[in-house]
Amino acid sequence: MSDAGTTTNDAGRPGSVTPDAGAGTGPTAAAVSGPISDTVSDSVSDTVSAPVSGTWSGNPVAVITGASQGLGLALARSLAERGWSLVIDARTAQKLAAADYELSKLTTVIAIAGDVTDDDHRADLAEAAANLGGASLLVNNASALGGSPLPALADFPVPDLRTTFAVNVLAPLALAQLLLPQLRQHGGEIVNISSDAAVEPYAGWGGYGASKAALDHASAILGLEEPKVRVWAVDPGDLRTQMHQDAFPGEDISDLPLPETVVPGFLRLIDERRPSGRYQASDLLPKAAVADAEVA
């Protein structure tokens, strides 16, 4: 990748780029296609695939879970525009293939369809990152709501509660365990996507909120235990996404900001390599972006 228009942070990563950096200016147009490229199926049982061998492009590598839509895709897009190579996943192969197609025009992408709770799938993600040169960033973004509409704790089916914690707490930690050797080597970062429901006791949000609170606490401890790696729990704020719609079925959420509006907050966290801890994306946004997010 050309250095023109890029800056580097203290970890030597590409930083902000000139406004025209985007399609065609990424590190390579010849993206590493994931294993789901053409013959995709939306059947979950068909989507877990073996990893492909990547090409070490020399670019920093980000692993982003749940990157087929919503916040995960918005983050993936921005990092791709900045020259990061990507390893992405989601369960639904067709949606992931669409994201892979779009992102591969910008950068090197390995897209692996699968469920973050699956041990083999997480191993595939880690192997794919290693094949690209090793992860500098892990974004644990994939998440489970626990039900739609959200069940009260008294009636929360225990299997759904178990799944919520498996997706929101155990899988992020297990993926971090696999990637920590790579992240330590690169002086990397972990972003665990949190929620205000982790700290505010909203009725109906007991399963999801408790799981995000557990993720926050685990993030804080991991940050203490891993001096070479930054560990951030980040509350993105309310966003206009499928998950938010599922939390409020039938309600009009068109007044909520799109996920793209909070991405600059995440980029700032990475650029400035802030200390490990819990952050709200809105606190990291430039004032103008906050105003845009409010009117979006």
Ligand SMILES: NC(=O)c1ccc[n+]([C@@H]2O[C@H](COP(=O)([O-])OP(=O)(O)OC[C@H]3O[C@@H](n4cnc5c(N)ncnc54)[C@H](OP(=O)(O)O)[C@@H]3O)[C@@H](O)[C@H]2O)c1
């Ligand atoms: N939207 C909000 O208002 C809001 C507020 C606070 C926090 N958050 C957090 O922000 C993050 C992103 O949420 P979002 O609103 O962008 O949700 P979204 O639009 O529904 O996207 C979720 C992504 O995760 C994938 N995913 C879900 N479960 C998965 C699993 N078990 N394994 C692999 N991939 C999985 C989804 O694809 P598949 O379904 O195909 O797997 C999709 O790509 C989550 O951590 C959420 O808790 C969101």
